[in-house]
Amino acid sequence: MRLGLILTERREADMARLAESHGLFGVLAGTGEPRTAITAAVYASTATDFVRVVVNVRLGREHPVTIAEELSVLDNVNNGRTVVLADTAELTPGDAADELAVIREALGNRPISHEGPRWKVPAGLPANVTAPPSLAVTPKPAQLEIPFWLTGGAAGEVARRGGLPELARDPAGAPPERPVQPAIARITGSLSEDRDAVSAWMVAGATHLLLEIPPGADQSAVMTMVSRYLAPEVAMPHFPRVMSDSKVPLPWPGAGRI
Amino acid sequence: MRELAVLMEELGYDELWLSEHHFFYDGYCPALLPAAASVLSITERLRVGTGMLLLPMYDPERLAALATDLTVRSRGRFDLGVGMGYRDVEFDGHGVSRKQRMPRMVTGLDVLEAAEADGGAPIWMGAQLVEPVKRAGLRGHPLLFSAALPFERCRTLTKVWEDGWAQSGRPESQRPALGALRNIWLTEDQREREAARDWVRASYVQYAGLGWTLPAVGDHQQQDYAAQTDKAIADTVETTITGSADECIKQLRQFDEVGIRHIAFRLILDGEPRPALESQLRRLADKVLPRLRDRVAA
Numbered sequence: 001m002r003l004g005l006i007l008t009e010r011r012e013a014d015m016a017r018l019a020e021s022h023g024l025f026g027v028l029a030g031t032g033e034p035r036t037a038i039t040a041a042v043y044a045s046t047a048t049d050f051v052r053v054v055v056n057v058r059l060g061r062e063h064p065v066t067i068a069e070e071l072s073v074l075d076n077v078n079n080g081r082t083v084v085l086a087d088t089a090e091l092t093p094g095d096a097a098d099e100l101a102v103i104r105e106a107l108g109n110r111p112i113s114h115e116g117p118r119w120k121v122p123a124g125l126p127a128n129v130t131a132p133p134s135l136a137v138t139p140k141p142a143q144l145e146i147p148f149w150l151t152g153g154a155a156g157e158v159a160r161r162g163g164l165p166e167l168a169r170d171p172a173g174a175p176p177e178r179p180v181q182p183a184i185a186r187i188t189g190s191l192s193e194d195r196d197a198v199s200a201w202m203v204a205g206a207t208h209l210l211l212e213i214p215p216g217a218d219q220s221a222v223m224t225m226v227s228r229y230l231a232p233e234v235a236m237p238h239f240p241r242v243m244s245d246s247k248v249p250l251p252w253p254g255a256g257r258i
Numbered sequence: 259m260r261e262l263a264v265l266m267e268e269l270g271y272d273e274l275w276l277s278e279h280h281f282f283y284d285g286y287c288p289a290l291l292p293a294a295a296s297v298l299s300i301t302e303r304l305r306v307g308t309g310m311l312l313l314p315m316y317d318p319e320r321l322a323a324l325a326t327d328l329t330v331r332s333r334g335r336f337d338l339g340v341g342m343g344y345r346d347v348e349f350d351g352h353g354v355s356r357k358q359r360m361p362r363m364v365t366g367l368d369v370l371e372a373a374e375a376d377g378g379a380p381i382w383m384g385a386q387l388v389e390p391v392k393r394a395g396l397r398g399h400p401l402l403f404s405a406a407l408p409f410e411r412c413r414t415l416t417k418v419w420e421d422g423w424a425q426s427g428r429p430e431s432q433r434p435a436l437g438a439l440r441n442i443w444l445t446e447d448q449r450e451r452e453a454a455r456d457w458v459r460a461s462y463v464q465y466a467g468l469g470w471t472l473p474a475v476g477d478h479q480q481q482d483y484a485a486q487t488d489k490a491i492a493d494t495v496e497t498t499i500t501g502s503a504d505e506c507i508k509q510l511r512q513f514d515e516v517g518i519r520h521i522a523f524r525l526i527l528d529g530e531p532r533p534a535l536e537s538q539l540r541r542l543a544d545k546v547l548p549r550l551r552d553r554v555a556a
Contacts, residue, residue, distance in 0.1 A: 131349070
């Protein structure tokens, strides 16, 4: 299992940089104000080179083609590191599934011509006389296919319909049969408690666990705990703790410069 | 784009403007706010503006929240330029009837103006006809003129905008400077001059593909990119400023004299060799920027 970090609003760049320097797989941006999640994700993206940038996308507010266009630009900004966490919010399962289908089709590599229970794209409105019956959202994402994870009230049903992973919030909701099973958890900063918590998630079947660190905590110290103790603990089964419990090597002479 | 933005900041440019189209083969940027965020996040001083974001296609409340977020994150370096759009396919792809573009524009402006008054992004507008230009003046928003508008048309419309500003009762002392995109290539080499003008020509062939037309305004004739493609493009190429530094500065100062003090150099042309672009950015920064007053963008 791999660990990631949930970013605090307007501190995305610094926190994402910190997460990357500690070897985490990714960061989650946009959990504060959902309307501005895309800018939060861009700031996390330009501060980093390798981590996956999971962006929280709340469905039901903006036209799905606009959402797809923003995601595509984001994916080009971060060279194909985008993962979408789609929040079904207040939508019914049927409407959420349709909206998600439009976003994914628009991000695909074929022209889109979609007619569903909630959306018709292109709309075919009489005043738009020269509009064609299909269109292509451009630019295309940098990666071949953007991964989608789901959360929200209708996530379970939409996930089943679409064969997509639902973000687990409890170890019991992290079935071990999926190749990718994302999850989210809050850590306390207590090594023993957090060790037990992340281990439980791994045993349950989570593959990517996004961590929320305690408010007001020394983020650098917590991240050191995460990278030195928690990440190794869940990176392999039966981790020999003698390695993480051993003494930390001396600081390199010259303040770390070689 | 981000590398160019960093270079521009190093060279002393003040503003970078981004433009929007949708569903076009070359990946023309359809989402300006994430693009602007990517530049603002890695620069310290450069202002970034949208010139123009097509307002009727957006949820204005969400757009206002995004623009305010960028304004806060960038410490006030973001300008939100908005226009109406004209391509049927772009409206249809976003589920908006073209007939609704004016009411949606007005509603959107109401929302954005409330956000601006509350510390959100300064609003700019794009327009090229008398009535919309006057409305911008009445509402108190500066204009950024298209690069395809000849200087004389910019001057005519500036006067219209100023009349709108005056009618609104706002004090003249608070009147903002306007802006204009300009096709420009600083060179004294005849072959390079011809090549630059031909790249400008090729760039406007794309606008023919987009279905753009510049309507008539008063004595200024229509440029119909659909029906008279070659003539319209040839006329537009004539707006290109080329020549020595002295010649370029002389033409740019015409704009300054009528109150157009934000000049955005339109230098990024589709398929243009990157070394040529960077060289031109450096040349203009070296020989033109220091001799111009106020802001210079690209």
